[in-house]
Amino acid sequence: GAGVSQSPSNKVTEKGKDVELRCDPISGHTALYWYRQSLGQGLEFLIYFQGNSAPDKSGLPSDRFSAERTGGSVSTLTIQRTQQEDSAVYLCASAPGPGLAGSYEQYFGPGTRLTVT
Amino acid sequence: AQSVTQLDSQVPVFEEAPVELRCNYSSSVSVYLFWYVQYPNQGLQLLLKYLSGSTLVESINGFEAEFNKSQTSFHLRKPSVHISDTAEYFCAVSDRVGGYNKLIFGAGTRLAVHP
Numbered sequence: 001g002a003g004v005s006q007s008p009s010n011k012v013t014e015k016g017k018d019v020e021l022r023c024d025p026i027s028g029h030t031a032l033y034w035y036r037q038s039l040g041q042g043l044e045f046l047i048y049f050q051g052n053s054a055p056d057k058s059g060l061p062s063d064r065f066s067a068e069r070t071g072g073s074v075s076t077l078t079i080q081r082t083q084q085e086d087s088a089v090y091l092c093a094s095a096p097g098p099g100l101a102g103s104y105e106q107y108f109g110p111g112t113r114l115t116v117t
Numbered sequence: 118a119q120s121v122t123q124l125d126s127q128v129p130v131f132e133e134a135p136v137e138l139r140c141n142y143s144s145s146v147s148v149y150l151f152w153y154v155q156y157p158n159q160g161l162q163l164l165l166k167y168l169s170g171s172t173l174v175e176s177i178n179g180f181e182a183e184f185n186k187s188q189t190s191f192h193l194r195k196p197s198v199h200i201s202d203t204a205e206y207f208c209a210v211s212d213r214v215g216g217y218n219k220l221i222f223g224a225g226t227r228l229a230v231h232p
Contacts, residue, residue, distance in 0.1 A: 031217060043207060043222035056219060091161065098216040104149055104168060106218060108161040 002026070004109035006092050012115045013082055021077045021112045025094030032075050033095075033106060034059075034067060038088035046090075049075060050097065082116045089113050119144045121210050123223035131231050132200055138193040138226045140182075140208030150191040151209040151220065152182055161207070167191065178202075203230045 005024045013019050025032050034046040045059040049069045060066070064082075069075040079086055093106035124139040142148065152164040165176040172184040182193045191208060208223040 033219070035220070035222075042224045043209075043220075045219050045221065048217055048219060050217065056215075056217070093161075095218060104166065104211070104218050105163055106220065107163075108153075110160040 004092055004094050004107050006090075006109040006112050008112060009110065010113045010115075012117060015084060015116055016081055018078065018080045019082055019114065021079075021090050021114070023075045023077070023092030023094075023109060025073060025075070025092070026107055027073075028096070029094035029107075030072060030097035031095040031103065031106075032069060033093045034075070034077050035091040035093065036088045037091055037111070041088075043091075046077070079114075082114075084116050087114055087116045119148070119210055119212060119221045121208050121221055121223035123206075123208055123226050125226050126224065127227045127229065129229045129231060130198055133197045135196050136194065136198050136202075136228065138206050138208075138228065140191045140193065140223060142189050142191065142208075142210045144189070144210060144212060146212050146214055148210045148212055149218070150182075150184060151211075152176075152180070152191070152193050153207045153209060153222075154204050155207065155225075156204045164193075164206070198228070198230045200230050200232060202228060204228060 007022045032049040037043045048056040051072045064080045067077045089111040091111045092109045095106045096103045122141045130136045150167040153161045154164045165174045167184045175181045180195045205225045207225045209220040211218045
């Protein structure tokens with residue numbers, strides 16, 4: 001079956017512009033996670049969705065970052081007024097819901113490489 | 118707060134030699150432990166996991182890791198590496214409180230296998 005997909009695969013944007021990154025999880029996976037992979041900070045958790053709700057947003061680095069999920073499926077991570085330090089690979093992962101078999105196994109997408117110039 | 122330390126940023130090794138990638142974690146609660154692998158220009162793939170039960174876990178491609186609670190370690194080993202094992206390896210921990218799997222990653226270890 002199809003895995004986690006993310007789009008775009010690469011995004012170059014000018015400082016100050018807004019960007020939207022998309023994640024399509026594996027069908028039926030109700031848990032969705034966003035992570036960021038950067039040279040300086042390594043792999044960092046950003047936000048967790050269960051269905052359309054985000055009970056843990058603790059990793060979002062600033063109020064310029066927001067995310068939503070609709071229909072319990074697609075998620076969008078939005079970065080407003082991008083800064084150079086936002087340059088990173090943004091990874092999305094999905095998993096079965098809590099308590100379900102395999103719920104502790106996250107399946108990662110290929111990532112979106114964001115470059116802010 | 119939980120943290121994960123991967124003691125080696127890079128590990129060069131010759132083909133068919135054994136290798137150990139070290140991982141230590143800090144946590145005051147029970148944890149789940151994972152090793153993920155990232156091949157060049159590819160995404161993260163789960164290599165193996167410890168959830169409960171036997172402290173020795175194995176992957177399908179010959180890697181194994183042992184959960185040591187007293188030493189808070191989860192080192193990854195392979196008795197004989199191949200060129201194709203060249204990749205970056207990430208150790209990760211998630212706590213068992215909260216009902217979901219927020220992963221805290223180590224900084225990664227780049228394994229370079231030379232002929």
